[in-house]
Structure formats: structure tokens, C-alpha cells
Amino acid sequence: MSFKIIVIGTSLGGLSALKKILINLPTDFLTPIAIVQHRHKDSGKTLQELLQEYTLLPIREVEDKEKILPGQIYLAPPDYHLLIEPDYFALSTDEPVSYARPSIDVLFESAADIYAEQVIGVILTGANEDGKQGLKKVKARGGITIVQEPTTAESSIMPKAAISAVAVDWIVSLSELAPLLVNLCHSIRK
Template sequence: MSFKIVVIGTSLGGLSALQNLLGNLPANFQIPVAIVQHRHKDSDDTLRGMIQEYALLPVREVEDKDEILPGQIYLAPADYHLLVEPGYFALSTDGAVSYARPSIDVLFESAADVYGEQVIGVILTGANQDGMQGLKKVKARGGITIVQEPSTAASSVMPAAAISAVAVDWILSLSEISPLLVNLGYSIRK
């Protein structure tokens, strides 16, 4: 079975977590990666650049109706929900979910609705419970669920909330997540 998308959610402490995780994905990693990082609604393209410094894969902020392509890292733009549609992304200015726009729940739930068991959901460091419901839906639809070990997170609230709500497949330190994603990606091509 091949995976269609990796969805990652993070908040407080997320930049360094993303730099670590994405910096350890090889240039030939083929599964598209979509990320919601909570940030101020007026923030600019700086986050993309700060992640691109570490990542071997190209990083871009999503524009509405962008095609989902392999070997790409996609960032939810500030103040927009990022949704997965069959083969492309959509952006929404609907109200905040779990006090956030972009909301991790919105990304994860839409990915689970579209791709079901072909989704890998990853919750990293963060200081609220956004992502908990989304990860629950990824799991319910047969997808793979991965959560950063709370004791290794800059803020343990988000990973701990996810673990409390979902029978998570893997609870790993940050350094263990990229190798697992690579293994999941390679195991599908054999």
C-alpha cells in the first residue's frame, strides 16, 4: 500500500522540531508532506525560508488549488485553513478551530476523509490540544499515527493530548520520526 500524504501538526517549539525532522528526510523522499505550524496571522514567508535552510526537499507555502506532488513539503499559509482534496489542496478562511487558523484538526480530518489509510499523521510539540481530533480521525480511517514523545517536546501539551485521545501507533523522540517516515516510504515501493 502506498501513502498519499504525511500531515504534520505543531505549535509552540515547532520551528526547531520541523527543522530537525524535515532536515533528516532524504532528497528522494517521495511522500508529499503537508504542515500546519501555528503562527501569527500577519506572519510572512520567513517560516518557509527557515525550514528550507534545513530541508533537502523543496518547501513552499500552499496556494489555493495547488496540486499535491511527490517530493514536496507544503506549509499552510498564515491565517488560512489547509484542506486536502483529491489530488490538490484547498484554502479556507472559515473560523478558527481549537483557537487556531490554520488548524491542525482541519488538515488532518480532510486528509483522512480523502485518503483514509494512505495518510500518516504526525503530532509534534505544542501548547494546546489542536490536532487531537484530527489524529483521532486519521486513526479511525486506518491511517498511521505518530506522536512526539511528550518528554522530548518543547511543549508537551499537544503530544500528551493526542496520546490521551488516540491509540497512537508510534510515540517517538524527534530524532526517531524521520527514519520511521523513510522506512514507511521505502517499504511501500518494494
């Protein structure tokens, strides 16, 4: 069995955390990655441009009904919830969840609903509790759950909330995260 998608949620401190992960992913990394980074609704494409400097894998902001393709990194656009449908993304302007739109919970719960045990959910640094419900659902549906070691997070609130809510599979530092994802996704493919 292979993984259909990796979902990553982060907030405060997320940019530097994401850079450290992306720079260590190989160019043949095929599992698509969808990222919710809490940011201001007027932030434009800067996040995409900043992160693209750290990886050769293509990074794009999701457009509604966009097909999920291998080897791509997808960003939730500012002020839209990002949802997973079978083989494509959907965008929503529903009410904020945990004061956030995009909400990590919304992405993770929709991924778990569609792909069940074929999802890897990752919670990184952040200053609120968004993501813990979504990670709980990923775990309940048989997916893999990974949380950044709180002592290594710029803001430990989000990782601590996830760890308190879910019996997570791995708690790792940022330097261990990319190798773990590669190992999980590549070892199953062989």
C-alpha cells in the first residue's frame, strides 16, 4: 500500500519549519504534499515563492477542483479552507474553524475521510490548537500521525495540543522529519 497524500499543518514559525523539511526532500519524492500554513488573507503568493527556493519539487497554491498529482507540493490559498476529494482538491469559504481559514482540521479531516490509512498527517509549530481534531481523525482512520517535537518548535502550543489529543506514531525534530517521510513513502513503494 502506498500513501495518497501527506497533509501538513503549521502556524507561527511555520515558514522556517517548512524550509527545513523541503530542502531535505529528494527530487524523486512522489507523494503529494498539501500544506495549511495560517497566514493573513492578503499575503498573496509570497509563501509559495519563499518556499520554492528550498526545493526543486514544484510548489503551487491550490485552485478549486485542481487534480492531485504526484511529486507536487500544494499550499492552501489564504482565506480558503482546503479540502480533499477523490483525486482532486476543493476550496471552501465556510466559516473559520479554530479561528482559522484555512483550517488544518478541515484539511486533515477531509483527507482522512477520502484516503483513510493512506494519509500521513504532520503537525508542526503553531500558536493555537488547530489540527488536533484533524490529526485525531487521521489516526482513527488508520493513517500515520507525526508531530514536531514541541521543544524544537518556535511555538509549542500546536504540537503539545496534538500530542495531548492523539496517540501519535512519531514525535520528531525537524531534522528527522524529511528522512522519516522519505523512508515511509519510499520503503513501501519498493
